[in-house]
Amino acid sequence: MLSLKVPPLGESIVEATVSRWVKQPGDAVNAGDTLVELDTDKITVEVPALKAGVLVKQTVPEGAVVKVDDVLGEVDDAATATAGAPAEQVGVAAGAQGRAPQQADASIADLKSAPSARRLADEKGIDLTTVQGTGRGGVISKPDVVTLEGEREGGTQAASAVSTGTAGSAAGASQRTPAAAEAPSSRATTRPDTGPTSPRETRERMSTRRKRISDNLLNSHLATAHLTTFNEIDMSAVIALRERIKEKTEKQHGVKLSFMPFFVKAACLALKDYPIVNAQIDGDDIVYKQYVNMGIAVASDQGLIVPNIKDADRKGMLEISNDITTLAKRARDSKLTMDDLTGGTFTITNGGVFGSLVSTPIINFPQVGILGLHKTQDRPVAINGKVEIRPMMYVALTYDHRIIDGQQAVLFLVRIKELMEDPATMLIS
DSSP: OEEEEOOOOOTTOOEEEEEEESSOTTOEEOTTOEEEEEEOSSOEEEEEOSSSEEEEEESSOTTOEEETTOEEEEEETTOOOSSOOOGGGTTOOGGGTTSOHHHHHHHHHTSOBOHHHHHHHHHHTOOGGGOOOOSGGGOBOHHHHHHHHHHHHHHHHHHHHHHHTOTTOSGGGGGSOHHHHTSOGGGGGSOOOOSTTOTTOOOOOOOHHHHHHHHHHHHHHHHSOEEEEEEEEEOHHHHHHHHHHHHHHHHHHOOOOOSHHHHHHHHHHHHHHOGGGGOEEETTEEEOOSSOOEEEOEEETTEEEOOEETTGGGOOHHHHHHHHHHHHHHHHTTOOOHHHHSOOOEEEEEGGGGTOSOOOOOOOTTSSEEEEEOOOEEEEEEETTEEEEEEEEEEEEEEETTTOOHHHHHHHHHHHHHHHHSGGGGGTO
């Protein structure tokens, strides 16, 4: 009998939530099959079977909070499935009932969907192939499944109303008083009550990931002396350079060059000039990092995550661009590894992609600095005594004032401004 235990979850992560049991007691499993999914504040961890056998026991239910080395269940590696079903047909998702298992598994495997969306679809018996994904790249999120469920329920109630000739005669009518049920259909639009079971409000327990994210952000504010300094960058030069080389870069190297690699390169060079911004506090010591693992904040269906580019200071623009593209794809597909999400020394967050003009980002603790990028917008500026319209971007550096003085923070941001306004200097730095 083999005990199924919570594996190491990564740096500083001590607990997780059992989000979904993929296999049920009595199911046959092969070595490597995922038995259960665990949600942490960073990623979804899939716990596999170490040997083939039968899952005989689930020690903890879905929704339970577990710690590293806790026992999740037991696998009998000497047993075979008791249900008599072929192993490949065991554990087919509830949403695939009524279809051929192989066909269902193949079609669902091709979908890009968040774990929370898959879990809800299983619970509600919804076929994920019928859900329209609205996330970036067509990823199906939990709200997409909720929307489809609401549309189906609405259609069911409408059909019931038509068949009986009474607008409120669907299942919802059983929750009203007899007098209300007999009221004219014109009164069906009256505002419903806003009690615990009201359709106007829903209550949902925070996922472990969302709770940990909120705790980490709050702890960052409590544990550091946050201060933010601002500057603005004339993006004319970098826009012109990108326009000039992007087609050639894509044809020769297969890289679609965005503006983020320029900022990553500029930040790495600025961190070299002002290493205190790349340091960390450890008790009464300041730890200077002789490398840059550049974190890129990403808003995903699972919440805010910060994968990082390892040794970004040693890489050229094309390699940085490739790494950003790879990390973004893994984030969309929910395939980031713990290594992708740990070890960062500095972070860049880009609220400009959502239209943000100015913001004060929160430090990704235990780091001591974070660079916030914003929307590039045409504004009138004074150039050599004349007013010109230029594409301008506000940038913000939030830093830990315990070890970074205002002078160092301002000069760091000025250095990034200089590099971005004369990007050719980055190629020879």
